[in-house]
Amino acid sequence: MSFPEGKKAVRQRLILAELGLSPAVRTSDLARRLGVSAETVRRDIEELTQRGLVSRTYGGAAGRQLGLQPEFQDRNTLAVEEREAIARAAAKLVQPGDVIMIDSGSTTARFAHVLAEMAKKITVITNCFAVANALVQQGSARVLFCPGDFSAHERGVYGSETCSFLQRFNADIAFIGASGLTFEGPNDVETQACWVKRTMIDRAERSVLLLDGAKFNRRHLELVCPMERLSDIVTDRAPDSVLAEKIAADNVSLHLARQSGHVRVDA
Incomplete structure (x- = not known):
């Protein structure tokens, strides 16, 4: 638009x-x-x-509508404090030497900025320009950027070349965002983004969803994966009882971020 x-x-x-x-x-x-x-x-x-x-x-x-999403720069101005807290909580899951995959999004971009501040010796594979830009400016991270078709709306690259490139690598952790989360699992507006997220999840030992609480019980165009495919969810507030029970039943670890740190609530 x-x-x-x-x-x-x-x-x-x-x-x-x-x-x-x-x-x-x-x-x-x-x-x-x-x-x-x-x-x-x-x-x-x-x-x-x-x-x-x-x-x-x-x-x-x-x-x-289920199939519309604000542009990257507009999403980046919203839920700023929540995304900052989520990013700092998620960064504590990363250890020196880890290989991580990070998909494109406003929350994952903030996560990358926090990782850059910590200057951990890690390898990052990403399709997001904001993520790569944040990390290449500090020398301790090795950054591998995916090929693909550039999306101005999402500030990242997508398509078959992107997914084929990701399939060449193994990762300790995949960090993904989503437009919403229901008892079925994370969902998203963009089909091309869903394929990248799925590929990252498939190639990683651990799959972490970064999501602010305003997206709980929000349904959008396409299901990314079943809830059980996630290992962790990092968010800023507790979900309602129905969603919380589903998260626990699928053995997904829930991390509740706070401005001063985070509290982990294991399934």
Whole structure:
């Protein structure tokens, strides 16, 4: 989707990005976060509704279609504190000498920045430009970048060449993100991203999902893998009882991140 340049375009992209993380948003909350009047937000919502991108509701807006996802740069401005805590908790799972695979996403990109700060001697295989860029700037990590077709929307490379390249390697841990998590397992909007995630999971001894709690019980276009294929989930808050029971039943270790560290809750 495209918008004309200007402040309105930025506001509308951020409204869509918010709806990518929450089923509905309130006009008053959006006005406060965007630093504009409620009337301005109502006009934006009305325009987005006319374009068929959101549904106007009493006091706000609802969305979105199963097959839409905010662009990488817009996702990167949301849930910043949560992603930081998740990244720091996940980095503690990595040991010097590990070979890890990291897929493309805003949370995995933040994870890479934290790894770069720690300067661990590791090998990283990734399809994400932001991940590679963060790690090549410190000398202790060896970075292998996948070939493939570049996606401007996702800031990464995808396709058959990407998956074939990944199949050449073995990894200690695969770190992946997802658009949502239900009792079935992680799901995603992008089919091409799902194939990369699956390949990384297949090639790794351990598969770790990095996901903020706003994505719990969110259904999207395609199932990445059954819950049981994951070894760990790192998130910022506990899921509801139904989802938590499924995670435990499939012997997936749940790591609850906090700003000051993280608490591990093993299955």
